[in-house]
Amino acid sequence: MGRQTLYYTAEDRRVAKLEQARHYRSSPRGKATKSDANRRRYEQRQQAHAARLTIGVRLPHISLSVPALLLERGANVLRASWSVYLAPTQPSTPPLMGLWTPPFIFVPVPPRDLAALPTGDNLWNSLSACLGTYQDTQITECAHARYDRWLTETEERIAAEIREELGARVASWCRLWLAVQRAPGADHVKQVALDWGAKIICLLLAEWECRMREGAKGYEATRKLGRLPWQAMGKAFRCLFDVEM
Known part of the structure; x- marks a missing residue:
């Protein structure tokens, strides 16, 4: 007896993947992953901002x-x-x-x-x-x-x-x-x-x-x-x- 087909069309597969992604995002693991990603992006933005302040003119006479x-x-x-x-x-x-x-x-x-x-x-x-x-x-x-x-x-x-x-x-x-x-x-x-x-x-x-x-x-x-x-x-x-x- 052959394996039962779960998704008959490309549209069925697309909808199923969207549902799986939605379910993952709402799960504890998905929320933790999103939180970590947001934190990394925030830290990267702050590092980029701080780096801009290091580019400038040095005045050695007044340090x-x-x-x-x-x-x-x-x-x-x-x-x-x-x-x-x-x-x-x-x-x-x-x-x-x-x-x-x-x-x-x-x-x-x-x-x-x-x-x-x-x-x-x-x-x-x-x-x-x-x-x-x-x-x-x-x-x-x-x-x-x-x-x-x-x-x-x-x-x-x-x-x-x-x-x-x-x-x-x-x-x-x-x-x-x-x-x-x-x-x-x-x-x-x-x-x-x-x-x-x-x-x-x-x-x-x-x-x-x-x-x-x-x-x-x-x-x-x-x-x-x-x-x-x-x-x-x-x-x-x-x-x-x-x-x-």
């Missing part, structure tokens, strides 16, 4: 490496809303997102402060631009204080200062960037913090290089010409505004 993706992001021209300080409502405290308090770890902006921002429907009064206003203000205020200090301090003390601040800033920026990659959804405020965090780092690096290269007198002359990095940022900002508005 620091800066990721290339940070430098690329810091080169972008950012927007700041000129209408923020004229608005009838203001946040309870300036929403600086932790970017100006050592060790410069991201601090979420309270929802009530986000709601108080005078956001609108164009790029120059967007949430990014409104948050950027406070960063731009802080950059300028700190730049004036730093200029007065760096005119008289020795290069060794300036290098020690920049090594400490940039080391903390780069480390915090990398942690935030990795956290954003791991997050299941988009967080616009964190993206703004990454943009301005990178900008601050790049401005500090460029200004330190100017001070080391030109000396105190050349540094002073560069400021009088309006060519220090933070001054150049303001000019680029205004040029972008003229183009877009």
